[in-house]
Amino acid sequence: MKKTFFDFFPTPKFITMPSAGLSLVDENIFFINLARSKGGGLVLKNYAEEQIPSMAIQNSDIKNPKEIVEVLNNFREKNNISFIKTSLPDEKAFLFRTTIPKMSLPEIREALQFKIEENVPLMANEAIFDFQVLPWEDPQAKEIQVVVSVISEEVVFNYLNIFKEGGLKPLLFEVESQSVARAVVEKGDMKPYIIINAGKKKIGIYIVDRGLVQFTSNLNLSDNFFSSLTFSHKEENIRYKDEQAIVYARSADTERVLKDEVDKLLAYWSSFNPTSKAKIEKIILCGESAIHPNIKNYFKNYFSFPVELANVWVNTSSLHGAVPDLSFEESFKYVAAIGLALPHNT
16 A cells, blocks of 8 residues: 555644744755744744755765764754754655545545556655645535645655654655745635745746645756856847857757746646636745846746745744844745744644
8 A cells, every 4th residue: 555644744733833844955954943922923933054064965865864964963952953844855756636536535545546656657665645635616516636745755764764863853744845835825825826946056946826836847057057147038049150159059058948947837737727717926936046136037038927036924923023033035045944834734
């Protein structure tokens, strides 16, 4: 029988309360702890980050667990952390949407076991999965739509082991894209958006609708990607006659890679959602590179959607006078950790 995340991490009631969110991103640990204010809202209690030794994690593969465990142990002691909610890398997960007859949650889990091998390149005994039911507009409908996240058992246990050996107790694992979406999309907002999660060396492209991530894509980028953007639409019509023009052509080709990836995701999204209700409302920028001066211009240049920087505190009390003790620029690095620290509905 295929295994769900819940089989390994049964959800205690206090998961629905705010707690410590910790994201492990290639070369950094980001930690956020939220608490209830006297007024009942959520406020930032404390935060921290720590660098991981270079090359200890490469392309989300754990290459040197001993080095990471040592850093986690020191980080745990320094910040007095025990229980955490943490994320798994998008690059290691498979996401698909499917339609099944309306049924109870245990029956949904059983039904999805037969859908996984049809949609992801994993054997049944290698997969761990989670799912979320999309809010359905028609209460009389006989079918429901479900978004399923699948990841290999090996990846889950590799990450689980380094946290346990580092003295930490994971209460929940979640794919990074959904943690990010929980942070930047206001609770109850059912509109479709594109989220661009721009890190230092990689970028996540997510389409969110009805509060759930439904399609994702990830690209590895060079360190100077955003600094080298040229914003030209007409490079294919230029005749390259000298060395400088050849360099420019290569730059333009690199620039189009991100645009093409967004276009592919949009085409896939449209094929599932042909109605006008599925129109993307805007592009939301977050992640460590979101504040780079070129990134907003890039998406404005290539796409007609409004483009805006995320408010990573939209689901906390920061909009009501409780200003977080974390700068606007720095907060973008913590976006996944903030989403993890927010209460999770089960």
